[in-house]
Amino acid sequence: MKRYRHLGWIVALAVALMVVFGATSYAAAPEQKNLILATTTSTQDTGLLDELLPIFEKQTGYFVKTIAVGSGQAMTMGQKGEADVLLVHSPDAEKKFMTEGFGVNRMLVMHNDFIIIGPASDPAGIKGVKSAVEAFKKIAAAGALFMSRGDNSGTHSKEKGVWKAAGINPEGQKFYQQTGLGMGQTLAVAAEKKAYTLADRGTYLALQKNLGLPILAQGDAILLNIYHVIQVNPAKWPKVNAVGAKAFADFMVAKKTQAFIKTFGVKKYGSPLFFPDAGKKDAELGL
Amino acid sequence: MDIIIEGIKQAVALLFNLDHEVLTITWLSLKVSGTATLISLFIGISCGMTVALTEFPGRRLVISLINTGMGLPPVVVGLFVTVFLWRNGPFGFLEILYTPTAMVIAQAIIATPIVTGISLAAVQHLPKNLRLQILSLGATRLQMVWILAKEARLPLLAAVMAGFGGVISEVGASIMVGGNIKGYSRVLTTATVMETGKGNFDIAMALGIIPLLLSFLINSLLTYIQQREHPR
Known part of the structure; x- marks a missing residue:
């Protein structure tokens, strides 16, 4: 019988520890530090984001939450203001997204086929x-x-x-x-x-x-398979982390990142997985 | 067949090389599912005992609801929790979607009906006269509840195991509310899904074997505590 009284205390202590410990370690970083990136599965499944994001996070101090879903779902998240920035490859749907005013500053990032x-x-x-x-x-x-x-x-x-x-x-x-x-x-x-x-x-x-x-x-x-980065329109959704979204978009089209994309995968697969396109016009890719 | 052997080999290698990422993922799985189980124990055991020990109108309906909840599909829980926690949803101001906290909440919702249902059954199965006997010996109501809980401790431990087993193996809700974010909200099950998607079946198998081992270890420990006394 006595044993169980101890057990009770031990459980109580464990719970208290868990709560304290949990509260500290789960505390979210300051609001503007979190950046939700909704993207397609291809950027995650190829391992590209696993390589790029740590560089971005180190440079800027943002914490990127990547939600890898299909481009369609990614854009729906953008429409609802549940993502800050999109990296997607569905040009026709993207154009619709832009004309409906859900996104700003759509930029060409890269392509493959x-x-x-x-x-x-x-x-x-x-x-x-x-x-x-x-x-x-x-x-x-x-x-x-x-x-x-x-x-x-x-x-x-x-x-x-x-x-x-x-x-x-x-x-x-x-x-x-x-x-x-x-x-x-x-x-x-x-x-x-x-x-x-x-x-x-x-x-x-x-x-x-x-x-x-x-x-x-x-x-x-x-x-042709073309990837664009789109910032979700903060005018529609005030909660969107617009500054972070811009930082990410700028990072994706920065010279260094583009150079990285150019060589990504060459060592492992013998040929690059993506071709950098920042700064080009859609027309140059034959769109 | 190769892939199975390869998977087991990988699992052993990953565990014994103490691969940093695998350790982080495993630790987070334990932390999230452990916290969720503890929360579900508090709510589940108290609700279960309350329903077992009181009479009120609609009691049968409540019990049916609890029993239905024991089979709550994790993805459905995930969907609801996601919608509620959306930035622009009713609890958006908390800003906890895609965090381990959100995963704890979802898992606690999954585990609570399981714990409630089993504790309810456990206390109901105690002999009816026991209650009267305890009260007649002059115990307060609170003391009676405590003694009954101790009497039912074996099935209550089963409730712990069922709850924990349910949430550590759950993937649908975790991936929806946690987002499977590397180094942050990636747990064993969501990593398994992702590696399968990447076609890395051997690593996926390895990651799948780890929760099995964990469940086995934890359940062995609990079973040891449970069976330490002579069965009556």
């Missing part, structure tokens, strides 16, 4: 086809399994754009399946099911080793 990958046996025979639209038409005609992200991400909206250009509505068709997952997981599903899919080159290069899905079609101008 989308590629069409699929099983080595290539049942739809798209290997070497230059036009992405042609390739999609062939996949549909062959009824070969195609995995879509289906999550309103930048990759998904690009894919929908190509289907539209091909005059095909794949929704509900037998060869067309949607994972609703990020790029990395969708690639894994496609590999497992020996399906075709559209992927951004960065994520593909980073994950290639486990996949066994070769690149079948690439190089079409329609497949």
Whole structure:
């Protein structure tokens, strides 16, 4: 019996410690130090942000909270004022976002491209086809399994754009399946099911080793994958950390950062994952 | 098969090399889930005992609600907590979304009905006459509650284990309200999801094995305390 009286005290002490300890270690940094970055999964899955953010945090003293979701969700967070700055790759949706006044100061950061990958046996025979639209038409005609992200991400909206250009509505068709997952997981599903899919080159290069899905079609101008940084409009949402957002945007287009992006991944994958574009006009990329 | 063996090897390597990042993640998992469990114990045991020991209209409904809550899907809890904690939501002024504090809150909400339900059942299963006996010996109501709690300590420990097991293995709510921020709100389960997304299945497996080991260690300890006495 006595033992348990002690146990009670020990528990009480533990709780008290936890509370004190918890309160100190969980205390959030001053308000303006926190910066919420809503971005796409590709920037996280390639490991780019893991390398860049510590540099930014050290330079500026901000604490960046990266929320890696699809570009669609990232922009919804921006629309609701739940993020301060966006790093996204869904140009058409971005333009809408800007004209509706949710963002300010949209700047070009970098690009890579989308590629069409699929099983080595290539049942739809798209290997070497230059036009992405042609390739999609062939996949549909062959009824070969195609995995879509289906999550309103930048990759998904690009894919929908190509289907539209091909005059095909794949929704509900037998060869067309949607994972609703990020790029990395969708690639894994496609590999497992020996399906075709559209992927951004960065994520593909980073994950290639486990996949066994070769690149079948690439190089079409329609497949360009362009990343912009957008600051959420503080006029709409006064709680937004506008100063921090600007600092991050400026950091992304700074010379040093751009030089870093240029060489990122070269050592590991043999080729860069992204090409820096700061200061260029959209038109120079063929938009 | 390779990936399974590779995963186990990685897990052992990560643990024994005391990889700094893995240690941070593991420590945060323990801290968040431990705090959440403690909170749920306070609320859960007191609510459970109150409901077990009092009569009031609508009591059955309350018990049904508690029992339903035991199966509360973590993602649903995560969604609600996120919406409430949004900057522009009702509790936005707290500015705790995407912090470990938010994770503690979400996990406590998940664990509380589990602890409540089990403590309720534990106290209800004590012989009815025990209460009368204690009171007739001149105990105050508070003393009676304390004695009953001690009598029910074995199932109450089970409530601790179930609550802790539920939250340490939970991922849906943690990733939504914590954001899986590196070095800040990344816990074992959210890191596992992320590494899976990156295609690093071996590291993901390794990170998945650690909470299993942790759960095993903690539950062994609790089971030892629970079973130390002769079973009646």
